[in-house]
Amino acid sequence: MQVERHDIELSVNGTIYRRAVESRILLSDFLRHDLELAGTHVGCEHGVCGACTILLDGAPIRSCLMLAVQANGHELSTVEGLAGRDGELHPVQQAMHDHHGLQCGYCTPGILMTMTAFLKQNSEPSEHEVREALSGNLCRCTGYQNVVDAMLAAAQTIRAAP
Amino acid sequence: MTTRFFGAPVKRNEDRKLLTGQALFVDDVELPGMLHIAFLRSQVAHARIRRIDVSRALARPGVTAVYTAADLGEYWKAGPLLVPPPPIEGSIFNARTQVPLAKDKVRHVGEPLAVVVADSRYIAEDALDDIEVDLEILPAVVDCEDALNSATHVHDDLGSNMAAHVRQSKGDYRRAAANAHLILKRRFLYEHGISSPIETRGVVALWNARGQHMTIWDTTQAPVFVRNGLAAMLGLGERQVRVIAPFVGGGFGPKIMMFYPEEVVLPWISMRLNRPVKWIEDRLEHFFATTHERGQIHDAEIALAADGRILGIKDVFMHDTGAYDPYGLTVPINSQCTLLGPYVVPNYDSTFTALFTNLPIVTPYRGAGRQHGVFVMERLLDLAAHALKVDPAEIRRRNLIPPDAFPYSNEIIFQDFQPLEYDSGNYEPVLDKALELIGYDHFIRDEQPRLRAEGRCVGIAVACYVEGTGIGPYEGAKVQIQANGKVNVATGIGTQGQGHFTSFAQIVADELGVDVTDVDIVTGDTDQFSWGAGTFASRGAVVAGTAVSEASRAVRKKALKLASDVFECSEDDLVLADGKVSITGISQKFIRLGDLAQRANPMRGAVSPGTEPGLESTQYFGPPMGATANGVHAAIIEVDPQTFDLKILKYVVVHDCGTVINPMILAGQIHGGVAQGIGNAFYEKLSFDEQGQLLNASLADYLLPTALEVPRMELDHTTTPSPLNPLGIKGAGEAGAIPVGPLFAQAIEDALDLKRNEVELLEIPLSPSRLFELTRMARVR
Numbered sequence: 001m002q003v004e005r006h007d008i009e010l011s012v013n014g015t016i017y018r019r020a021v022e023s024r025i026l027l028s029d030f031l032r033h034d035l036e037l038a039g040t041h042v043g044c045e046h047g048v049c050g051a052c053t054i055l056l057d058g059a060p061i062r063s064c065l066m067l068a069v070q071a072n073g074h075e076l077s078t079v080e081g082l083a084g085r086d087g088e089l090h091p092v093q094q095a096m097h098d099h100h101g102l103q104c105g106y107c108t109p110g111i112l113m114t115m116t117a118f119l120k121q122n123s124e125p126s127e128h129e130v131r132e133a134l135s136g137n138l139c140r141c142t143g144y145q146n147v148v149d150a151m152l153a154a155a156q157t158i159r160a161a162p
Numbered sequence: 163m164t165t166r167f168f169g170a171p172v173k174r175n176e177d178r179k180l181l182t183g184q185a186l187f188v189d190d191v192e193l194p195g196m197l198h199i200a201f202l203r204s205q206v207a208h209a210r211i212r213r214i215d216v217s218r219a220l221a222r223p224g225v226t227a228v229y230t231a232a233d234l235g236e237y238w239k240a241g242p243l244l245v246p247p248p249p250i251e252g253s254i255f256n257a258r259t260q261v262p263l264a265k266d267k268v269r270h271v272g273e274p275l276a277v278v279v280a281d282s283r284y285i286a287e288d289a290l291d292d293i294e295v296d297l298e299i300l301p302a303v304v305d306c307e308d309a310l311n312s313a314t315h316v317h318d319d320l321g322s323n324m325a326a327h328v329r330q331s332k333g334d335y336r337r338a339a340a341n342a343h344l345i346l347k348r349r350f351l352y353e354h355g356i357s358s359p360i361e362t363r364g365v366v367a368l369w370n371a372r373g374q375h376m377t378i379w380d381t382t383q384a385p386v387f388v389r390n391g392l393a394a395m396l397g398l399g400e401r402q403v404r405v406i407a408p409f410v411g412g413g414f415g416p417k418i419m420m421f422y423p424e425e426v427v428l429p430w431i432s433m434r435l436n437r438p439v440k441w442i443e444d445r446l447e448h449f450f451a452t453t454h455e456r457g458q459i460h461d462a463e464i465a466l467a468a469d470g471r472i473l474g475i476k477d478v479f480m481h482d483t484g485a486y487d488p489y490g491l492t493v494p495i496n497s498q499c500t501l502l503g504p505y506v507v508p509n510y511d512s513t514f515t516a517l518f519t520n521l522p523i524v525t526p527y528r529g530a531g532r533q534h535g536v537f538v539m540e541r542l543l544d545l546a547a548h549a550l551k552v553d554p555a556e557i558r559r560r561n562l563i564p565p566d567a568f569p570y571s572n573e574i575i576f577q578d579f580q581p582l583e584y585d586s587g588n589y590e591p592v593l594d595k596a597l598e599l600i601g602y603d604h605f606i607r608d609e610q611p612r613l614r615a616e617g618r619c620v621g622i623a624v625a626c627y628v629e630g631t632g633i634g635p636y637e638g639a640k641v642q643i644q645a646n647g648k649v650n651v652a653t654g655i656g657t658q659g660q661g662h663f664t665s666f667a668q669i670v671a672d673e674l675g676v677d678v679t680d681v682d683i684v685t686g687d688t689d690q691f692s693w694g695a696g697t698f699a700s701r702g703a704v705v706a707g708t709a710v711s712e713a714s715r716a717v718r719k720k721a722l723k724l725a726s727d728v729f730e731c732s733e734d735d736l737v738l739a740d741g742k743v744s745i746t747g748i749s750q751k752f753i754r755l756g757d758l759a760q761r762a763n764p765m766r767g768a769v770s771p772g773t774e775p776g777l778e779s780t781q782y783f784g785p786p787m788g789a790t791a792n793g794v795h796a797a798i799i800e801v802d803p804q805t806f807d808l809k810i811l812k813y814v815v816v817h818d819c820g821t822v823i824n825p826m827i828l829a830g831q832i833h834g835g836v837a838q839g840i841g842n843a844f845y846e847k848l849s850f851d852e853q854g855q856l857l858n859a860s861l862a863d864y865l866l867p868t869a870l871e872v873p874r875m876e877l878d879h880t881t882t883p884s885p886l887n888p889l890g891i892k893g894a895g896e897a898g899a900i901p902v903g904p905l906f907a908q909a910i911e912d913a914l915d916l917k918r919n920e921v922e923l924l925e926i927p928l929s930p931s932r933l934f935e936l937t938r939m940a941r942v943r
Contacts, residue, residue, distance in 0.1 A: 024284065038190035039183015041411070042184040043360040044445040048861035051360050079183035095182040097173055100826045103834060104659030105180030106411025127874075134869040138861065139451045140359055140412050142867040143833030143898075147648065 008072040013081025021068045023123060028052045030068035031078060038081040039109050043138070050137035054078050060117045071088035078110035082116065091161070092116050095146070097156035103141030111137045115151050123159050127152065167462045167668035171764050172678050175664040176409075178619055185409040189442045196366075199359065199428065200286035202276040202293050203450065204268035208853025209297035214276055219292035221248040222781070224285035227435060228293070230276045230719040231265035231316045235725035237430055238262055241421050247326065247773020248579045254327040258317045260523060262426040262485040264879040266398035268297070268523050269485035271854055274423050279431055279439060293793055302520040302854035306482035307459055307518040311717045313709060316485055316518035324482045326491055330498060332573035333509030335465070338474035341600070342465035352523070352534040352903065353457035353808075354716035355846035357527040357838075358866055361411020362443035363425050363452055367432035376403045376429055380889060381410050382686075383418035384696030386880075389688040391421055392429055398693065407686030412454075413658035414838070415527040416453045418698050419489065424451075449859035455527040456482050456848065458497060458514075458534045464542040465509075466882055470550050474509030477501065477538060481516040481531075484523040491516065493524060493531035495577045496630075500900075502572055502582075503534030504559040504589045504628050505794050507686050510574070520854045527699065528838055529899045530577075536627045537926060540904035553606075554908065555597055560588040562626075562880040569885075575636035578633035582786040587818065588625070588882045592794050595878050596624060597817040600796035616737035618809065620800045621912030625769070625792055628792045631819070631893025633706030636784030638693045641713040643721065643777040647756030649681045650691040651713075653695020653706045657685040660702055660895065661827040666710045668823055669889075673714035674721070675738040676755065676818055683751045693782070700791070700893025703823060708783040708887045716779035724762055724777070725753055789884035789892040792888050793817035795836070799909035807846060807931035808910070810873040817877070820892035828875055828894055835898020843906040845871065847927045903927075916940075 005020040043051035055077035118133040181186040216228040247255040269328035280286035309323040333522040365935040389405040460479040481494040547557040572582040667681035725743040798812040883890025901924035
């Protein structure tokens with residue numbers, strides 16, 4: 001049985017990757033196992049838990065609900081690209097550290113990606129708006145409270161940034 | 163020791179890796195030549211296996227091998243009994259443990275029948291469809307009450323479905339009941355769900371034929387036990403097997419079950435094929451292949467004096483243990499013991515029967531049966547308060563164990579085989595604080611009447627619990643000052659988000675005068691530390707934390723001794739701080755710890771007799787028995803009388819877990835526990851049909867609470883140190899999850915004024931649809 005492969009070219013965190021992929025390969029598997037960007041985590045593979053959230057052309061998507069071939073020609077951002085090149089944490093990462101917004105850390109990459117996109121759209125959210133934005137990301141460790149506090153603090157940092 | 167870090171909300175050392183996507187989880191392990199594994203799992207709950215034909219699967223391109231139970235030969239064995247039953251007189255216990263691949267019979271949906279090894283997981287899953295399985299389907303035992311008298315037996319050789327029968331008692335309930343002012347009797351149903359960590363389970367096995375060495379990456383909470391067990395099964399020495407539990411994405415109990423079939427099968431395949439192999443559980447598999455906690459049915463009665471004092475409790479309950487019982491009696495014993503709570507119960511008579519069913523295996527999940535017992539006790543007290551017209555908070559207060567009664571013996575045996583004795587506690591201030599924080603009197607007197615007048619249904623609740631934590635047998639730690647001045651600490655427990663990289667570092671940092679960030683903690687790598695039991699029963703900080711403390715103290719002594727030789731002065735004249743040892747009052751006269759570590763391992767000159775090279779020490783700690791933490795949760799909950807949707811308006815936790823190492827980490831543990839408790843109380847329900855099929859095996863249908871369901875919580879603490887360890891710590895990992903069920907039942911009853919309609923909420927989980935049914939049934943009645 002000859003497996004048909006498709007040539008794709010996409011950018012992840014500013015780096016261009018060219019690969020030949022089988023049409024059925026999930027984008028999440030492609031990122032994790034082909035590109036070895038294993039910071040994107042997989043929790044349910046049916047689009048509910050949100051752990052695999054990445055940005056596609058700036059918008060948060062579930063990478064487990066997309067095929068790698070569908071990402072052809074797009075710009076992707078993953079957790080590996082959040083911190084600055086000098087290692088300086090993004091305000092959302094820093095706030096998660098400061099507020100103890102992570103425990104096992106497995107759902108964290110998805111939360112970081114969802115919320116960086118959200119705070120870009122709404123840098124002055126209410127607590128309820130933060131909770132609503134966060135409600136597509138399941139976390140079993142934190143009870144969300146410290147994540148919510150982290151996001152409110154990150155919003156403040158982002159607003160204050162020049 | 164001048165305290166600098168111990169007790170402070172120190173931010174976590176482990177965060178950076180996790181926040182930047184650099185932490186290694188099991189599925190991140192990539193090895194050259196690695197093959198991928200998928201398991202063929204039974205789609206029916208109970209059947210005899212007539213034939214499994216794998217020939218078509220083997221013929222598929224990209225498939226390396228397919229194995230069934232028959233291929234495992236001598237290696238095929240039922241798993242070990244992890245926890246033998248406690249020595250309780252007259253107990254019956256029938257051990258029937260899980261097998262690597264089903265042979266002859268399948269006993270629950272999801273039990274593995276065959277395993278495919280292929281170039282990719284995609285191909286391995288394709289090949290599962292090629293396997294032909296011929297089964298003779300049998301009726302399934304699903305309900306644990308029916309299991310008792312069912313003609314269908316999960317284990318044919320047993321002649322019944324009874325897994326265990328245990329009675330424990332203190333005093334004389336019958337006599338107490340004969341003198342009672344009031345006796346109340348009810349049936350209670352409590353079902354706990356599945357822990358659902360966001361990282362499912364996974365195993366990677368790498369056999370190195372030249373080195374005759376096996377490396378296993380495993381999402382386990384107990385790496386040392388896994389190593390020892392697998393070494394024995396594989397015919398290897400313990401030193402030939404290394405088990406690494408790297409970053410693990412949440413555990414909550416089920417990741418300490420052993421041995422899961424996948425843990426047994428993968429290393430065997432790696433040896434046989436001489437290739438590294440990987441299996442990662444998918445979410446659908448997780449619903450069947452990872453253990454559950456599930457349900458109990460309690461027929462309980464309470465005997466009371468006229469003033470609301472408890473004279474005695476009698477409880478007879480059934481416990482669903484699933485298809486196998488590798489974890490012994492831990493869960494039902496915890497239910498039996500924890501029911502007693504923080505109360506004086508002079509007479510107690512508790513009997514349980516554990517039953518095999520054709521459902522996935524039951525093992526501990528955060529709380530580990532404690533919830534079930536606490537639900538029964540707290541609900542009995544609510545019923546009693548109503549019947550005696552005493553305030554629910556007041557009836558609890560009247561029954562609390564007084565502070566001068568500790569250590570307090572309950573005269574029965576706990577899960578650690580020790581007598582159930584509470585080491586220390588001061589319960590009333592915890593209740594007072596919780597009532598004050600929730601505004602109990604004000605709510606009942608002013609708020610609730612005002613809200614009711616507005617037509618709103620808002621109720622209040624308060625629930626108490628104790629939690630046996632920090633049980634033995636022991637843990638150990640090795641602390642070493644390295645030549646670069648950093649301190650390395652290795653311990654045998656696994657870590658799944660509890661912050662051990664930080665809380666243990668705090669203990670070390672204070673003892674050795676270094677910064678928290680200069681302490682590297684290694685957990686869960688058997689090549690670094692190969693003794694210990696694991697992370698369970700809220701014991702990591704208590705037991706391993708104490709070992710870390712003792713080892714640091716020994717290293718401190720060594721460092722001071724060596725420095726006193728270097729400076730030719732008394733140890734009393736030395737100060738250990740800021741990563742160096744200096745002479746008191748002469749701060750320019752110092753030696754860095756790293757240099758001292760190098761001197762402790764000299765190239766020339768003798769290491770004097772009776773001393774060891776290096777600044778290193780390994781110490782062990784085994785507590786005589788578990789330390790008992792306690793707490794009170796209180797909540798104000800609004801219920802929509804049309805939709806029965808809930809809104810938690812206020813949630814308060816006051817908790818006493820002895821001395822606190824890191825209040826920030828502790829708060830996180832409580833928040834997370836409460837969130838899981840809320841899911842258990844009102845959202846998560848495992849819905850099985852009569853064939854033992856789980857009807858809601860997806861995260862779209864099994865409802866884990868989101869940021870919209872979990873409220874902001876107000877926490878407070880009191881501190882009653884434990885006398886059982888030098889640091890005075892008690893465990894805290896499970897406390898948040900324990901009393902949420904009865905709290906919800908009480909608050910909802912109050913909100914909807916259900917008592918007036920003679921509706922009692924005697925079951926968990928509740929849900930909007932269940933509340934609708936219960937209230938409608940009452941109306942019809």
